[in-house]
Amino acid sequence: MKKSLLVVAHGSRRQASNDEVRALTERVRAESNERFAAIECAFLELAEPSIPDGLARLIADGAAHITVLPYFLSAGRHVAEDIPEEVEGVQAAHPDVHIEIAPYLGTSEVMPRLLLTMLGDSAAASA
């Protein structure tokens, strides 16, 4: 059975920032090759839906296994404590649903390569 995915971002007072996360989630959906049953985003604070609301939406939609992906660059308090706390509350209310938290974005092994690519690595490679 396919897993569902919840991309969790910090949330901002600037709606444009939140919309960036929503657009990213759309693109993940478009590029996911229907690998996930559903893909949604949620915000730790300052924007909607909240993490519990995002999880509830997926569960109401029939999700039995949800992967939470923290769209964060470093393991600050939000990643280390706040997101797990929000998830645990929902998990306790839905013991039948398996919810797991994936490593946060900043742990990606390819991050240095991504930064160099953004800076025009290909040009450098040919130099």
Next chain:
Amino acid sequence: MKKSLLVVAHGSRRQASNDEVRALTERVRAESNERFAAIECAFLELAEPSIPDGLARLIADGAAHITVLPYFLSAGRHVAEDIPEEVEGVQAAHPDVHIEIAPYLGTSEVMPRLLLTMLGDSAAASA
């Protein structure tokens, strides 16, 4: 002449978070194939060096052209206002040095692909 690179992160009260940025910068340096004259990191707040200090270090080291890369996921106030403001102060004091701000990390076109890869995309691709 080679450019110099300053990776700018938010900074955290958690030293482990700041050390993640320092380790990332080390890896960018290691994978950069000596494309930059120098690569350093700096923090907008809560950690050292500050952006002005990071820029000053590169300039003292002879940098004539510096690219500032905001290690940020969305265009909040920090990216839109705070980083440009910090850079402008240094630029005004060093009109002979060319300082440019690159697009922030969150604008990367490959971000959706990166997230899917982190979630084990290769396994899905073969399914």
